[in-house]
Amino acid sequence: MIHYDSFTLKNGLRVIFHKEPSSPMAVVNVLYDVGARDEEAQRTGFAHLFEHLMFGGSVHIPDFDAPLQAAGGQSNAFTSNDITNYYDVLPAQNLDTALWLESDRMLSLAFTDKSLEVQRQVVIEEFKQRYLNQPYGDTWLHLRPLVYKKHPYQWATIGKNIKQIKEASMADVRAFFKRYYHPANAILCIVGNFELETIKQKVADYFEDIPAQIKHERNLPIEPAQKKFRSKTLERKVPASAFYYAFRMGKRHEPAYYQADLWSDYLGNEKTSPLYIELKKKKKLVSEITAYITASLDDGLFVISGKLLDGISIEQLESVLWPLLQKTIERKIPKSSLHELKLKLQTSKAFQDQGLLSRAMNLSYFELLGSAQLINEEAAHYNEVSPESLQHFAAKTLVKSNCSRLLINPKKDA
């Protein structure tokens, strides 16, 4: 059980406080309800570029990082297709420094041309380092548009291409800030050894005078159900063929999410899983294979990916893979296996919950999903999953017509 208190300021800022008496450190986590899915198709990569600019100084403070470091702390952030999440970890006695910094950049950024110019360049290098100059690095740049035709999940958080990042202008930056960076679009979570009254006072001191704005209503195109198998093949300078089967599934807040999570663990997350045993150990078709889900707020993906062994064709793989998926659907998972999956999950959650930062991020994320209280209801949701509900999920999801396949083959002349 994770105990917490929550309250909302007049300007709409939602605040969660979780007391942790045993740690000398504090975490301040600020989640903004904006991600790559909120970008325009002609200005992709913007939410992430913007995240970089948030460290370039704010209206009253020229440099974000230096005061935090001087307080013994550290900060970072990440952007996903759904959210942008900022966090500060610092000695608890210097909590004020983090609140001062976070509230000032929520109030207004410094917006300097130099900062925009440099961060554009830094993000372009990040684009190269993570997506273009790595074997298999551009997978998701191609898989997303294969699966999503309408919904903005069709581009990755880094953006569609370098050109769009180069084109980002100061006017875009200002407009983006105005629309998404304000109290009603944020969730603040504080973890540390404090009293609730102190937190209420401090949060009021730093955040209450930030002007309220109306939360932008999200109206994203809905991705129509997929009717036919899709496939795309790329040739790259890679040593082995890699395959990605992406099956459409539902949203993070739906009950089927828990079925999907357990089913991906069962199917391909371990050396005891059917995919591993059949395709790697018995039939010797692949060198590696795994299954996982994207856990996104709008309709997500259930992915099976791996690499073919030398001399094995994709047809050979599929002559085994499709019947195998069918078989796992027809035969219900044994109760004992399901119990083991839940036990492993319980172990990993127990380890995860030890971290202050992990708790702060999860509380914020669950608040976005509907209520921070969900953090304490997760275990029950997993427990409710039955062999029947898993079978139902798999039968609905893991069918060929619901699937998009990306293949990355070695370039023949290379």
Added chain:
Amino acid sequence: MLDRKLTPALQPIEQISFVRPTCLDLANQTQLYWRNGIQNETSKIELHFCAGTTATQPIIASLCAGLLISGTPTKSALQIQKALDALGAYYDVSLSQSEVIVSIYALKDQLVGAYRVFHESLFNACFPAKELQDLITERKQKFLVQKEKVNFLAQRQFQKSLFAHSTFANQLQLEDFDHVDFQTILDFHQKSYLNGLIETFVIGDLSKADIENLMVLLSQFGKANPTNTDFNWNPEQGAIHIELPKALQSAIRIGRPLFNKTHPDFCDFSILNTILGDYFGSRLMSNIREDKGYTYGIGSYLVEHPDFGYFVIGTEVGVDTRLATFEEIQKEFIRLKTELVPTEELELVKNYMLGQLLKSADGPYAMLDLYANVMNYGLELDFYDQLIHSIRQITPLRIQELAKRYLNWEEMLIISAG
């Protein structure tokens, strides 16, 4: 009314408490270090073996580490893995130059059971031929993928040149995968695992009976022979560039032999290193990322081994800014050698380092890592008190003196790939 231009007053870090684990002596002369009182359900056991890549050929060390629970005369790899799954346990192996660390994570009531599964598998390991072949095939493919990465190529060349003329320069080669000798693996398992235990760490609120059971099992290992400590540096110097015509970025490694935490200059140098490249506001980050935009990230590190240590700067930059990056790094060396670090910057770094130390001592898991980190060098937890003392006392003059002594461009090995 809040004045937003006013920086909130900072409260100094007065004290960081370091907690020693309980040390239990086993019949085989090794120690079990146990940390309890953690007040949650988690637990972990970590065994350190003298089975790193320099203890044999790199391919043998790598395959042996990957096959520890791959089968016994009576149990298959699958049965062993299923036994761990049934306890909700996670198993992990990490291989470095100096050692292998086997970690098992489980809820505290399952830890001894999970350890028993591992223990029996390890002691009866027979390295089934088909498991060995599968692993060779998998590792070979992974190796080929690695060889496509500029980072991997630069790191490999850096290590090869830095450790020239020593066993540390031996690296895995593609052809090694085709010449694996089964008997060598068996012998290595016998010598470096069954008779190669260095020490064990346990964390978790286990019962006395659980600990006693573990002690009995762990006593069945033979103790590792002390490692060879007559390591001598004989590095290559100068610049090597690996040209890859289609690369978009170049990976860079610049470094030199240095020392580990047993050296009297270590603490002070680690402060200099932080200023240069070990935090987000460092000189290298401020200049090469935040001013020039040449890279997504750049850092400098002190890498330690029980017998030695070295200094290295690592980054990936656009191919057309590789030479400009070299120039800027040189400029930062020169600045540190010719100009005193401003008081404000030094104060910031001091506070930052103390805050990070406080964080790395937060919680029993982190604390046990800190302990292992000194114990492996024959030191005690008072090392951290010395580090705190160094951080509080160091002067700009002392930093300049160290920069003059250790940050000379002509003494660096300069590697790039891309």
